[in-house]
Amino acid sequence: MTGKTAPPAKKPAPAAAKKKAAPAPKEEAVPKEEAAPKEEAAPKEEAAPAPATEEPPAPEHPLEQSPAPTDEPAPIATEAGAEVTSVPAEGSPAPPDESPAPAPELEKPKEEPPSCPLSLAVEEVSENSFTLTWKAPEQMGRAGLDGYVVEICKDGNSDWKAVNQEPFLSTRYTIPNLSSGDKIHVRVMAVSASGASVPATLEQPVLIREILQLPKIRMPRHLRETYIRRVGDAVNIMIPFQGKPQPEVNWTKGGQPLDTSRINIRNTARDTIFYIRQAQRGDSGKYELTVQINGAEDKATLDIQVVEPPGPPQNLKLVDVWGFNVALEWTPPADNGNSEIKGYRVQKSDKKSGKWFTVLERCTRTSCTISDLIIGNTYSFRVFSENICGLSDSAAVASGVACIEKTKTTYQPEKIPQRDMMEPPKFTQPLTDRTTTRGYSTHLFCSVRGFPQPKIIWLKNQMEIREDPKYIALIDQGVCSLEIRKPGPFDGGVYTCKAVNPLGEASVDCRLDVKGEI
Numbered sequence: 216m217t218g219k220t221a222p223p224a225k226k227p228a229p230a231a232a233k234k235k236a237a238p239a240p241k242e243e244a245v246p247k248e249e250a251a252p253k254e255e256a257a258p259k260e261e262a263a264p265a266p267a268t269e270e271p272p273a274p275e276h277p278l279e280q281s282p283a284p285t286d287e288p289a290p291i292a293t294e295a296g297a298e299v300t301s302v303p304a305e306g307s308p309a310p311p312d313e314s315p316a317p318a319p320e321l322e323k324p325k326e327e328p329p330s331c332p333l334s335l336a337v338e339e340v341s342e343n344s345f346t347l348t349w350k351a352p353e354q355m356g357r358a359g360l361d362g363y364v365v366e367i368c369k370d371g372n373s374d375w376k377a378v379n380q381e382p383f384l385s386t387r388y389t390i391p392n393l394s395s396g397d398k399i400h401v402r403v404m405a406v407s408a409s410g411a412s413v414p415a416t417l418e419q420p421v422l423i424r425e426i427l428q429l430p431k432i433r434m435p436r437h438l439r440e441t442y443i444r445r446v447g448d449a450v451n452i453m454i455p456f457q458g459k460p461q462p463e464v465n466w467t468k469g470g471q472p473l474d475t476s477r478i479n480i481r482n483t484a485r486d487t488i489f490y491i492r493q494a495q496r497g498d499s500g501k502y503e504l505t506v507q508i509n510g511a512e513d514k515a516t517l518d519i520q521v522v523e524p525p526g527p528p529q530n531l532k533l534v535d536v537w538g539f540n541v542a543l544e545w546t547p548p549a550d551n552g553n554s555e556i557k558g559y560r561v562q563k564s565d566k567k568s569g570k571w572f573t574v575l576e577r578c579t580r581t582s583c584t585i586s587d588l589i590i591g592n593t594y595s596f597r598v599f600s601e602n603i604c605g606l607s608d609s610a611a612v613a614s615g616v617a618c619i620e621k622t623k624t625t626y627q628p629e630k631i632p633q634r635d636m637m638e639p640p641k642f643t644q645p646l647t648d649r650t651t652t653r654g655y656s657t658h659l660f661c662s663v664r665g666f667p668q669p670k671i672i673w674l675k676n677q678m679e680i681r682e683d684p685k686y687i688a689l690i691d692q693g694v695c696s697l698e699i700r701k702p703g704p705f706d707g708g709v710y711t712c713k714a715v716n717p718l719g720e721a722s723v724d725c726r727l728d729v730k731g732e733i
Contacts (some may be wrong), residue, residue: 224289224320232693233646237566239294247588248730249458251549254433257707263311271356271725272445273687279674281324284652286497286528289672292732297314298605300473300582301353308499309365316322318680325576326356326357326358326405326408326409326411327354327356328356328410328411328412329352329360329389329403329405329406329407329409329412330352330353330354330405330411330412330413330414331352331355331356331405331414331415332350332351332352332386332404332405332415333349333350333351333352333353333415334348334349334350334487335347335348335403335416335417336348336351336417337404337416337417337659339457340388340422340423340424341425342395342424342425342616343391343392343393343394343395343423343424344390344392344393344395345389345390345399345421345423346387346388346389346390347365347387347388347389347390347403348387349363349388349403349415350386350593351385351386351405351547352405352412352531355405355407355452355462356407356408356409356541356674357409358407358408358521359407360384360405360406360407361382361406361407361408362381362382362383362384362405362406363379363380363382363383363384363386363388363403363404363405363406364377364382364402364403364404364406365377365378365379365388365390365401365483366401366402366403366404366414366632367390367399367400367401368399368400369397369398369399369400369421370397370398370399370400370403372602375402378460381511381723382406389557393423394423394613394647395423395424395425395583396408396423396424397420397422397423398420398421398422398423399420399421399423400417400420400421400696401416402415402416402417403422404717408640413547415544415682419698421461422538423465425459425460427459427507427508428459429455429458429459429460429511429513430458430459430506430507430508430511430512430513431455431456431457431458431506431513432455432456432513432514432515433454433455433457434457434506434508434515435455436456438452438454438517440518441518441519441520441552442517442518442519442520443520443521443603444494444519444522445494445521445522445523445604445639446494446495446521446522446682447493447494447498448493448494448521449490449491449492449493450489450490450491450498450519451489451490451491452490452517453486453487453489453600454486454487454488454489454504454515454517455485455486456485456486456487456509456513457485458506459508460508461484462506462507462508462583463506463508463690464482464487464505464506465504465505465506466480466487466489466502466504466505467479467502467503467505468500468501468503468505468565470503471498472709473502475492475669477498478491478497478498479491479492480606483616488506489502489517494519495521496521496522496523496553497551498521499519499520499521500518500519500524500526501517501518501519502516502517502518502519502701503515503516503517504517507617516603518543519527519552520618521553521602522552522554522556522602522603522604523552523553523601524551524552524602524605524607524608525548525550525551525552525556525601525602525604525607526548526549526550526551526552526600526604526605526607526608526609527569527598527599527600527607527608527609527610527611528545528546528547528548528559528581528598528599528600528611529545529546529548529549529611530544530545530546530611530617531543531544531545531596531597531598531611531612531613531614532544532545532597532613532614533613533616533617534582536617536618536619537591538619538622539587539588539589539619540584540585540586540588541584541585541588541594541596541617542583542584542728543582543583543584543596543598543613544581544582545559545581545582545609545611546581546599547581547600548600549685550609551600551602552602552604554602554604554732555602555603556600556601557579557601557602557603558576558578558579558601559575559576559577559578559579559581559598559599559600559601560573560575560576560581560599560601561574561578561580561585561596561597562596562597562599562610563571563585563588563594563595563596564594564595564596564597565589565592565594566592566593566594566595566616566639567592571597577601581588581697584665588619589618590619590620590621590730591618591619591621592616592618593616593618593619594619595612595613595616595617595683596613596617596653597610597611597612597613598610598611602641602688607635609612613626636666637662637666637667638718639665639716639718639719639720639721640664640665640669640715640716640718640719640720640721641663641664641665641721642661642662642663642712642714642721642722642723643662643664643693644660644662645661645723645725646659646660646710646712646723646724646725647725648725648726648728649725649726649727649728649731650725650728650729650730651699651726651727651728651730652730652731652732653701653703653727653729653730653731653732654700654701654702654703654732655701656698657698657723657727658696658697658698658699659697659699659700659710660694660695660696661664661692661695661697661712661723662694662695663693663695663712663714663721664693664716665716665718665721666716667717668716669714669716669720670713670714670715670716671688671690671695671712671713671714672712672713672714672715673688673697673710673711673713674710674711674712674713675708675709675710675713675732676708676709677709677711680697685699685700685701685706686698686700695712695714697710700728702726703728703729704731706727707726707727707728707729708726708727709725709726709727710724710726710727711723712724712725712726
């Protein structure tokens with residue numbers, strides 16, 4: 216085999232050859248810790264290819280070589296990158312390379328692109344477009360998010376085409392100008408300065424067709440009852456509905472088309488607007504709304520009531536005047552203002568002051584009685600009618616006046632029959648036995664009735680107690696009491712209370728025991 220062998224280690228190879236030479240094993244085995252010497256590049260025509268063997272990385276300081284026999288020649292790298300086989304001298308070991316290995320260059324870490332957008336879904340499909348929604352990716356990258364790119368591809372084709380020219384930051388996008396019946400694959404990528412993310416792709420293609428939806432009127436709650444407006448007010452009502460394709464909307468009143476000179480109707484794909492600039496009472500009634508799609512329909516009724524204040528009551532008159540009272544009667548107004556009459560307000564005015572004062576509010580009857588009038592005054596009366604709009608603009612005034620005159624009265628006292636009140640004495644509460652302690656005052660009580668008032672006499676052991684400072688006798692409203700002041704052992708005994716009047720006498724008694732001090 217021909218080829219130039221590597222020079223001995225004492226003669227260093229040229230610098231260019233050292234940089235481009237590759238490590239190769241020699242005929243004689245080299246320890247794994249040593250690095251293979253670098254070889255000079257050989258011409259291409261003299262190079263003989265040989266299989267390359269894996270070498271372990273060279274240590275920073277080569278160790279001494281221990282010769283080991285080998286039969287395979289070592290490849291030598293040429294300037295062109297080809298390998299040649301070096302032929303060392305027989306029996307001579309390959310000299311180690313004393314030059315240090317070059318330090319590897321550190322590469323700068325690359326910025327990662329953003330992660331994949333999340334929750335890609337179809338929001339709405341029509342006959343020539345569809346709308347996508349998604350959520351922002353979890354990782355935006357250091358450079359931040361520039362926007363999103365949406366790409367589509369027809370089913371059966373692999374040619375993806377971007378829909379938007381520039382990235383956008385919205386997470387909702389409508390793809391227009393599509394053909395009905397096509398199946399479209401779609402994917403969305405997040406884009407930043409560091410690159411594009413992995414695309415988020417829908418699992419199934421989107422079929423471009425309009426999704427049918429039955430018509431349905433969503434009548435607002437406040438319009439399900441009678442809608443009341445005053446005369447001259449504007450009527451502006453919006454009623455939403457749903458249905459696909461866009462429903463046909465029709466308004467009627469009593470089965471007849473609306474008067475477009477007074478009522479304006481404006482329809483959109485999702486609602487209808489009913490508008491009257493200045494409402495009149497003739498605009499009251501029930502309006503029928505119909506929403507149709509290819510024979511399917513939904514109906515709703517709008518009841519409008521236009522009201523105004525009522526007229527005054529009729530035929531107000533004074534029916535009767537007596538004492539301090541006046542009776543009035545009237546009839547309901549001819550015009551109720553297109554609303555139910557809620558009541559009447561009655562007012563009075565005296566001739567002296569000329570001011571009107573309300574005496575009754577929300578009177579629900581067509582008659583009333585007014586009381587507590589002042590004697591000597593002359594009164595006039597008027598009545599207003601009231602409905603949901605308020606009081607009538609004018610009142611009905613009674614043609615006559617009520618004069619409250621003074622009347623002569625003679626006092627006749629009521630005759631009370633005389634009653635015999637004479638009664639002999641009778642005790643209603645008797646005396647009770649008592650026990651007291653020596654030196655502590657005590658009281659005896661009883662109650663008696665009788666007419667004339669009886670005379671009370673107290674006795675001790677059947678002897679009358681006369682003016683003795685030790686005893687104090689009192690009577691109040693028929694209650695008799697005897698106070699015994701600081702009784703001693705000799706004050707014990709039987710005490711009697713006797714009541715005497717011209718019709719008779721009565722008595723009660725009790726026993727008093729006096730104990731010594733404890």
